[in-house]
Amino acid sequence: MSLTGIFLCTFLIVHLIGNLQLFKDDAGYAFNQYAYFMTHFTPIKVVSYLLYASIILHAIYALVLTLKNRAARPIGYAQYDGKANSTWNSRNMGILGTIVLVFLATHMQNFWWKYHNDQVPYVEYRTDLATGARSITELQASEFTDYQVTIENNVEIVKARDLYKQVAYAFKNIGLVIFYVIAMAALAFHLIHGFQSAFRTLGVSHKKYLPLIQAIGVWLFGVIVPIGFALMPLYFYFVK
Structure with a gap:
């Protein structure tokens, strides 16, 4: 105890x-x-x-x-x-x-x-690595497969369960x-x-x-x- x-x-x-x-x-x-x-x-x-x-x-x-x-x-x-x-x-x-x-x-x-049963929303964060400016977009279930972090054209893209x-x-x-x-x-x-x-x-x-x-x-x-x-x-x- x-x-x-x-x-x-x-x-x-x-x-x-x-x-x-x-x-x-x-x-x-x-x-x-x-x-x-x-x-x-x-x-x-x-x-x-x-x-x-x-x-x-x-x-x-x-x-x-x-x-x-x-x-x-x-x-x-x-x-x-x-x-x-x-x-x-x-x-x-x-x-x-x-x-x-x-x-x-x-x-x-x-x-x-x-969270473990995919009953929360999904979100995408796009962060400009040069300026730090960030945009937030709510994703549909069809747009989300798993947590992802990628960088495209100096922009960090994070997809996550919200x-x-x-x-x-x-x-x-x-x-x-x-x-x-x-x-x-x-x-x-x-x-x-x-x-x-x-x-x-x-x-x-x-x-x-x-x-x-x-x-x-x-x-x-x-x-x-x-x-x-x-x-x-x-x-x-x-x-x-």
């Missing part, structure tokens, strides 16, 4: 950095190139399969541990106030994790599934935007407890390192990462 959790935390940082391409004002040029790289570069594809396995294992172990805990203590302590000895998020990791799991399924359906446009379209749905923001709040609380708990489980609990682990858990995984992801749907709904 701890190892898969730490791996997933690492992935979140990489994924956030890549998705920052969405904020570039280039009609998705950089983001669509990033999307192609992430789905076709062999080492990344291998890591992706490890990621899917980690998500499944993490969820299964969470369920197993919950059932074991309930079996070990089917009746709660008669005189015990758990709230006095634990944080809110530590007591609600199951609920928070469930929200995150539903979010992942929604996220994969909206973007990963549609995942950027799919993102922009999806985040015009206020219901989806609200759900993403709520899911990122749940992720924040889940990671604040989970990141620190993972290191304790692995035996890294020395007082010399705990302040650093706690700071990373709170500020990086509890603040920066969730806010970074939450800003994306807000940006497309209110700005783009």
